[in-house]
Amino acid sequence: MRVLVIEDDQETANFLKRALKEQGHVAEYAADGQTGLDLARGGAYDVLIVDRMLPKCDGLAVIGTLRAEEVRTPALILSALGEVDDRVKGLRAGGDDYLTKPYSFSELLARIEALARRTSPEESNTKLVVGDLVLDRLSHKVTRSGEAIILQPREFRLLEYLMKHAGQVVTRTMLLENVWDYHFDPQTNVIDVHISRLRSKIDKNFGSPLLHTVRGAGYTIRDSAH
């Protein structure tokens, strides 16, 4: 995955570059909005990471300009402004996701991987398949090894989101935002309990588990046989 980091803080940029490289991604970096804009126009990047406050050209303006020029590269906005209103502004400007500083790298990684995947054609699939687990988005039926699994509507959406991002790490906040549409931080482990319920339905009576916990990051659904 090719990532462009537009970030004026040298240390943060270096950290992101190194960490992304360790994860097998290629990261380039621009120190101000104008350079970032030029690079984003020319290079074929999979994801942009854009700091909101940048010298020369503000982060939201960079994204706005790109969108006006029909450059559709998914963009994640990084900002110290964390209120819901700021978030809404960022998404309205054309950003695809919004992450508040300070953030954990695993959260950032999970989010940009999800963003890069969004452009892939799987989005429109009516059937999601992971190993022997099949989720039919039209009939709302879930089967594992051909056996029907009864899910509550919310459990269905939770599984759907996880399967859409199969093989990727999905964080708790991503789940809360995308499955429940809440952008705040619950104090308790509400998501974990939902996951463990889901797990008991799809994994408990079957051979190999599909839903895995990624320590310190979140969850992932994948066929461990592969």
Add this chain to the structure above:
Amino acid sequence: MIALTKLFRTVTFRLSLTYLALFGAAATIAMVYIYWNTTVLLSRQLHQTIDAELKGLAEQYKAGGLDQLVKTVADRSETPGNSLYLVADAQGHRIAGNLSAVSPELWNSLGPVEFVYSRPAPGGTETRLAYANVFRLTGDYRLIVGRDIEERRELARVIGSAMLWGLGFMALLGIGGGYWVSRNLLDRVDEIGATSRRIMDGDLSRRLPVKGSGDELDRLSEGLNSMLSRIEQLMTSLREVSDNIAHDLKTPLSRLRNRVEAALSEPDGGPVYREALERTIEEADGLIKTFNALLSIARLEAGAGGENRETLDVAGLADELAELYEPAAEERGLVLRASTDEPIFVHADRQLLGQAIANLLDNAIKYGAPSDGAPVSEAKPEIGIAARVAGDMAEIVVTDHGPGVPAPERERVLGRFVRLEASRSEPGSGLGLSLVAAVASLHGGTLKLEDNEPGLRVVLSLPREREALINGTPEQEPRAETHHA
């Protein structure tokens, strides 16, 4: 002198001057009118009197000729009064009457005429104004019948001077009154100005003077005072935030630092380092959460945020959150019961309100289990969330059967970082209820803690959306009481 020019520039003073001019003009017109009418009335009386006299004398003359006329005139002249008579021969010698000398103009004129005559008075003679009719009789004799009209002249003089004095007095009163009123107002405005300068210098506790008379300046001052109170309140809460940060963020920070330091002093790092680093990240995450919550509360209390308000079904939101929290409650051995039968619409920011309700549920789950030894009436202790209508308000009620909050503490626990002794064992920042209270007041609502006998009942009230009530709303299935288990 500067004070005086300042005074002249005041609106009040200029208004007084304008009114003074208007009233002066009105008074002058009134007096001129009175004088004019009086004069007309007096002249009419004068003419009538003279005509009557003449008629009488003409009859005498007709009946007895000149002798008879002379006799009558002589008789009438004896009677005291304002009537003037004269019968004179062709050479102008007086034959009878009380007019002594006759000027040539009077002598030669015919008909009505105004003239000046002199008459004896104590200490000499006096000249007075008179009005008379002059007739020529046969043989160039003259008959003059008139009346003294000096009094009329006197009247004009009296009215004139009354007018002068009156106007002068009025001007004096007007200017004086204007000065006094303006001075008064100016003093109060100056006082307000001085107070606001002192406030600007940093003394926020000062308030503008209010006289208690309820006049416009008082009302202005009262309005500004409540604005100042609000500003002071905001400043205080800001100061509180920084105090809180100093106290409640420094503690975990120093804990964090100590841990790192302790780990560094271990001779061989390995797993010790790893554990220390993991704990450090945990602690840092906790700090970030606390910090975010503090900032949110401060912003909400300052009236910022919540720009994304929409009409939403608060009962539906409560139900959704109950669904989100239900597994967590079950894990704690609690039953979460949601009674959110009918949609209730409010105008609110979904995220903020969601966070507020989530905090309430969070508390109920953390502290809602009955304390040890308390009689357990049910198989599983229950916590509840209900949405109901109370007049103009929508109420979200979260109940538990935990130890509750003692009545004297109920106000205090809404403050920042306030945690009851009993709750110290649970993780938390002591900011949850503060945030709920801030969200409630931002939306024009309230947060109340009550006794659930036993346990705690938290009531979050928000104003209901009026328009949604009138226009009808997107139809939603009424929810049956759900029992998540």
